[in-house]
Amino acid sequence: MSSPHARADTAERYPAGDRAMSGGMEEDDGAERLRQRKLEEALEAKSLRRIISAFLNYPEAAEEDVKRYERSFRKLPPAHKALLSHYPQKFRRLRQCISANSYFIFSMLQAFEPPIDLSQEIDCCEHSDHENMQNGDLFSSERKICSNQTALNSGGLWSSTCEAASGDGDNAKCKAEEQTNNKELASRGHHDSTARNPCGCSESPEQRRDSDGNNLADSNKDVYSSSCDWLDPSLQLHVPLVDVDKVRCIIRNIVRDWAAEGQKERDQCFKPILEELDALFPNRSSESPPSCLVPGAGLGRLALEISSLGFISQGNEFSYYMMICSSFILNHAQTADEWTIYPWIHSNCNSLSDSDQLRSVSIPDVHPASAGITEGFSMCGGDFVEVYSDPCQVGIWDSIVTCFFIDTAHNIVEYIEIISKILKEGGVSS
Numbered sequence: 129m130s131s132p133h134a135r136a137d138t139a140e141r142y143p144a145g146d147r148a149m150s151g152g153m154e155e156d157d158g159a160e161r162l163r164q165r166k167l168e169e170a171l172e173a174k175s176l177r178r179i180i181s182a183f184l185n186y187p188e189a190a191e192e193d194v195k196r197y198e199r200s201f202r203k204l205p206p207a208h209k210a211l212l213s214h215y216p217q218k219f220r221r222l223r224q225c226i227s228a229n230s231y232f233i234f235s236m237l238q239a240f241e242p243p244i245d246l247s248q249e250i251d252c253c254e255h256s257d258h259e260n261m262q263n264g265d266l267f268s269s270e271r272k273i274c275s276n277q278t279a280l281n282s283g284g285l286w287s288s289t290c291e292a293a294s295g296d297g298d299n300a301k302c303k304a305e306e307q308t309n310n311k312e313l314a315s316r317g318h319h320d321s322t323a324r325n326p327c328g329c330s331e332s333p334e335q336r337r338d339s340d341g342n343n344l345a346d347s348n349k350d351v352y353s354s355s356c357d358w359l360d361p362s363l364q365l366h367v368p369l370v371d372v373d374k375v376r377c378i379i380r381n382i383v384r385d386w387a388a389e390g391q392k393e394r395d396q397c398f399k400p401i402l403e404e405l406d407a408l409f410p411n412r413s414s415e416s417p418p419s420c421l422v423p424g425a426g427l428g429r430l431a432l433e434i435s436s437l438g439f440i441s442q443g444n445e446f447s448y449y450m451m452i453c454s455s456f457i458l459n460h461a462q463t464a465d466e467w468t469i470y471p472w473i474h475s476n477c478n479s480l481s482d483s484d485q486l487r488s489v490s491i492p493d494v495h496p497a498s499a500g501i502t503e504g505f506s507m508c509g510g511d512f513v514e515v516y517s518d519p520c521q522v523g524i525w526d527s528i529v530t531c532f533f534i535d536t537a538h539n540i541v542e543y544i545e546i547i548s549k550i551l552k553e554g555g556v557s558s
């Protein structure tokens with residue numbers, strides 16, 4: 129796994145020997161590119177730090193909400209307080225729920241392996257986007273962000289690596305939050321190796337689980353700081369509340385993908401897709417399973433279901449928020465119902481009662497590693513357009529399915545054009 133793929137590329141294209149032979153202009157060009165790459169990576173590090181900070185800020189922001197409720201409650205006249213005498217108990221309960229959610233979030237962050245060195249600083253003075261950076265607007269210019277995500281494979285863990293470029297996306301469930309969220313990650317990607325990688329890339333042994341079953345991502349050389357040094361408070365950023373809202377949004381979205389409570393909704397949107405795939409590929413063989421790509425895979429459940437159906441399934445997703453979470457569930461869940469979260473506590477609307485709002489949800493409803501996945505299951509981080517425009521993707525997919533993704537396009541024709549190029553002759557898309 130080498131998220132700093134861009135750096136490797138640069139080194140290959142501009143080896144010292146070549147530089148010695150090339151003219152001054154080429155040298156300048158090479159130096160400029162290197163400088164650009166360094167800057168891009170530093171920007172990426174800052175962007176990822178901001179996302180991690182949003183996760184880390186969750187308990188504090190949630191506590192602020194409870195304090196606000198308490199202040200409002202205290203301002204009520206005694207007679208009205210008496211009518212709401214159960215409120216202090218509700219506030220205590222809310223704090224317990226926040227604590228449980230925070231435990232899940234911190235577990236998720238501890239399991240996350242940043243694909244880049246998060247301690248690097250941006251040399252703002254060298255860059256013309258200085259002002260944008262000072263304003264915290266890290267996303268306004270074309271830039272690359274790297275990301276990687278591991279995903280399950282029946283034989284063990286696989287890691288995918290992407291180089292990234294700027295891009296946007298959308299999330300029907302949290303449209304408002306996504307306005308900024310979408311800029312967090314996008315990518316020109318490099319796919320993970322799988323036993324039958326549709327891209328034809330060779331498998332790298334260090335990307336696999338070792339014989340003792342250890343997650344090799346932990347020992348991956350390109351993963352910076354396996355000891356969570358990157359969680360050091362000095363690396364954290366002050367983030368706007370809207371970023372923390374994205375974390376709340378993820379907590380809610382988990383229910384649709386990974387809780388028993390989300391089954392009905394999954395049946396409504398995933399089942400027709402799964403039935404269609406089943407009908408279109410009736411004679412799937414386990415020796416040579418058909419491949420299926422799921423762009424905008426969100427938290428990864430549909431990609432997992434497709435894998436369990438007997439396809440070499442690859443989810444593609446460009447949001448770090450989503451990827452950090454799906455990677456945790458896919459790769460680190462030890463049993464079904466391992467974690468308890470309280471997804472509904474942050475909204476005071478559309479709840480039938482306090483107990484409705486404060487109810488717990490167990491996740492995941494299935495143990496992903498025991499879901500009967502087909503070898504080759506993977507998740508690829510990065511912008512769909514960047515990743516799948518790569519020539520190595522042409523004509524390699526038997527099927528491509530999307531669920532609430534097509535309308536995320538800046539240019540829907542571009543999505544359809546890419547889909548038609550990367551499908552095999554006679555391949556299907558739905």
Ligand SMILES: C[S@@+](CC[C@H](N)C(=O)[O-])C[C@H]1O[C@@H](n2cnc3c(N)ncnc32)[C@H](O)[C@@H]1O
Pocket residue numbers: 295296297298299300301423424425426427444445446447450510511512513530531532533536
């Ligand atoms: C509305 S959500 C749907 C997620 C998932 N398919 C589901 O049904 O739950 C759209 C997803 O697409 C992702 N996305 C948007 N644009 C993308 C792009 N260009 N490349 C990769 N992912 C993208 C978003 O981050 C988001 O997770």
